[in-house]
Amino acid sequence: MNLIDKFHNWRRRLRWNKQYRKGRWDNLRNPIEAERYNTIINYIKTHAKSEPSILDLGAGEGVLNEYINAENFSYFLGMDFSDVSIQKAKAKNFPKAEFVTADIHTYTPSQKFDVIIFNEAFYYVHDSEKQNVLDRMLAHLTDEGILIVSIYREGTGCWEYFDKMKQLDFTTVKTNEEKTYWKIGAYKQ
Numbered sequence: 001m002n003l004i005d006k007f008h009n010w011r012r013r014l015r016w017n018k019q020y021r022k023g024r025w026d027n028l029r030n031p032i033e034a035e036r037y038n039t040i041i042n043y044i045k046t047h048a049k050s051e052p053s054i055l056d057l058g059a060g061e062g063v064l065n066e067y068i069n070a071e072n073f074s075y076f077l078g079m080d081f082s083d084v085s086i087q088k089a090k091a092k093n094f095p096k097a098e099f100v101t102a103d104i105h106t107y108t109p110s111q112k113f114d115v116i117i118f119n120e121a122f123y124y125v126h127d128s129e130k131q132n133v134l135d136r137m138l139a140h141l142t143d144e145g146i147l148i149v150s151i152y153r154e155g156t157g158c159w160e161y162f163d164k165m166k167q168l169d170f171t172t173v174k175t176n177e178e179k180t181y182w183k184i185g186a187y188k189q
């Protein structure tokens with residue numbers, strides 16, 4: 001990213017912090033979102049090794065942890081560049097889970113994971129960095145590890161990055177609202 005892109009990224013982080021402070025993202029807990037989280041959890045149960053380690057990129061307030069039973073994983077690391085959302089996630093004391101503040105553009109995981117998740121996060125990666133970020137995360141996936149990607153609506157300019165991977169699953173989670181749907185894929189290297 002050039003200097004101007006970095007500046008915009010910094011401003012976006014401040015905006016996310018402000019929105020999390022105001023409760024703007026409380027709607028992620030609405031029942032309409034539940035099937036999205038449950039689809040991700042089913043992919044983990046179906047395609048990952050048992051009790052995997054999980055890295056959730058752009059984890060926000062840790063809403064996925066509100067759905068996933070801690071018996072289904074050995075360790076969960078959520079990261080997000082909004083320190084406000086990370087503080088909220090930490091305050092919930094989810095079992096076997098840790099949360100860190102980091103920017104996805106520069107974040108290098110300190111270990112390998114069995115499951116890496118971009119849950120409504122990949123489209124926020126700057127276009128010039130999408131391939132770099134994906135490659136860096138894939139380098140931290142265990143040999144049998146899986147990548148899970150959830151993207152709101154069509155995800156134009158995103159899905160092609162996962163074409164080279166082996167697709168294990170792909171679903172469109174629909175709702176009663178025509179324009180509210182998510183595409184969710186599971187992949188292996």
Ligand SMILES: C[S@@+](CC[C@H](N)C(=O)[O-])C[C@H]1O[C@@H](n2cnc3c(N)ncnc32)[C@H](O)[C@@H]1O
Pocket residue numbers: 016028057058059060061062063064079080081082085102103104105119120121124125
């Ligand atoms: C729509 S929210 C999804 C939150 C969570 N994955 C969920 O589904 O409950 C997108 C999240 O991506 C985070 N995000 C956006 N850009 C980011 C970046 N450059 N680095 C890390 N996190 C980022 C935001 O702070 C926000 O928490």
